[in-house]
């Protein structure tokens with residue numbers, strides 16, 4: 001099975017073999033990361049050894065579409081031994097209709113395309129990947145796995161906006177995203193922290209959100225109807241006073257296109273720093289603006305941690321994952337410092353080494369750094385769905 005996970009700054013792929021006992025075996029994986037800043041590719045074999053890598057010097061111009069085409073060409077050329085029998089795709093938005101993994105056909109593609117305005121940095125790239133695969137492998141079964149599925153366990157109240165009821169009934173609700181990642185973490189955490197029932201997971205990547213889970217079930221998340229709500233992100237605003245948008249429309253000559261650009265592309269870490277949307281650049285920069293962008297980000301993570309702990313009636317553990325969550329000790333340390341009053345005691349050395357447990361052994365609330373694996377989760381759903389057929 002070929003798995004494709006298009007994110008806002010990256011396209012990740014993995015190939016899994018499906019052996020007799022239903023076990024999934026990793027055959028190879030890799031990604032193009034840094035789309036929009038400094039794109040680079042790495043392809044690895046099943047043991048994690050690098051097979052190939054390259055970087056695009058005039059990087060900013062590599063589109064998601066070109067990156068997908070590059071990956072498919074590279075796989076055809078360099079992974080000739082892997083015969084693809086199915087393809088699983090990550091899809092950011094499933095809307096009201098698609099609540100679990102679904103076999104892709106022309107009707108599904110048409111439905112998902114209608115959700116593009118709700119996830120403009122993602123949905124077109126998922127669809128482009130499906131179409132590219134359909135062209136090269138017209139009979140290959142393809143499966144869509146949705147970021148929104150995991151959150152459908154949330155209470156009606158948690159999913160509601162305070163808007164006229166008929167709009168809620170039409171599906172204008174808080175969907176939540178990054179659910180494929182949260183589902184993977186929900187399966188992993190009991191291995192490390194079997195007694196953690198009330199957990200907040202911070203998926204901090206180019207897109208960033210947080211999820212409150214009770215015994216591995218989503219009860220609340222920071223993202224809403226679209227993937228722009230909640231935390232500030234690489235280029236997205238996060239939660240914003242909606243009155244500001246009205247002001248821009250009425251008094252500053254903004255139109256919908258300019259608003260979309262502001263919400264999705266010009267803001268977040270990039271907008272505040274004026275330097276980069278990549279946390280690595282900001283942590284390495286001596287500029288005051290870079291430090292301020294990091295502070296704005298960590299402040300928001302801390303603020304939402306408090307709110308999510310409230311929805312759980314307390315907190316047993318916090319988990320950091322995704323690009324920033326897995327690789328940026330200063331960000332985790334900053335957030336844990338803010339949560340010290342709640343009972344999070346950071347183990348600074350474990351944190352600096354990106355160890356799994358980053359809190360002290362007697363910390364009342366434990367803190368964890370757990371790498372996510374959305375590709376494996378997609379492979380499991382793809383296998384389960386097609387296996388049933």
Ligand SMILES: Nc1ncnc2c1ncn2[C@@H]1O[C@H](COP(=O)(O)OP(=O)(O)O)[C@@H](O)[C@H]1O
Pocket residue numbers: 006007008009010011204205206207234277278279280283322323324327328
């Ligand atoms: N070593 C690192 N230190 C700090 N931030 C990092 C590091 N590695 C990756 N990141 C951050 O993670 C982001 C990518 O995260 P990822 O979860 O792969 O994003 P996405 O799936 O949204 O494209 C990058 O934009 C960068 O900000």
Ligand SMILES: CC(=O)OP(=O)(O)O
Pocket residue numbers: 006007008009092122147177178205206207208227
């Ligand atoms: C939903 C979302 O923001 O995804 P990503 O973090 O991959 O951009």
Ligand SMILES: [Mg+2]
Pocket residue numbers: 006007008205
């Ligand atoms: Mg991602």
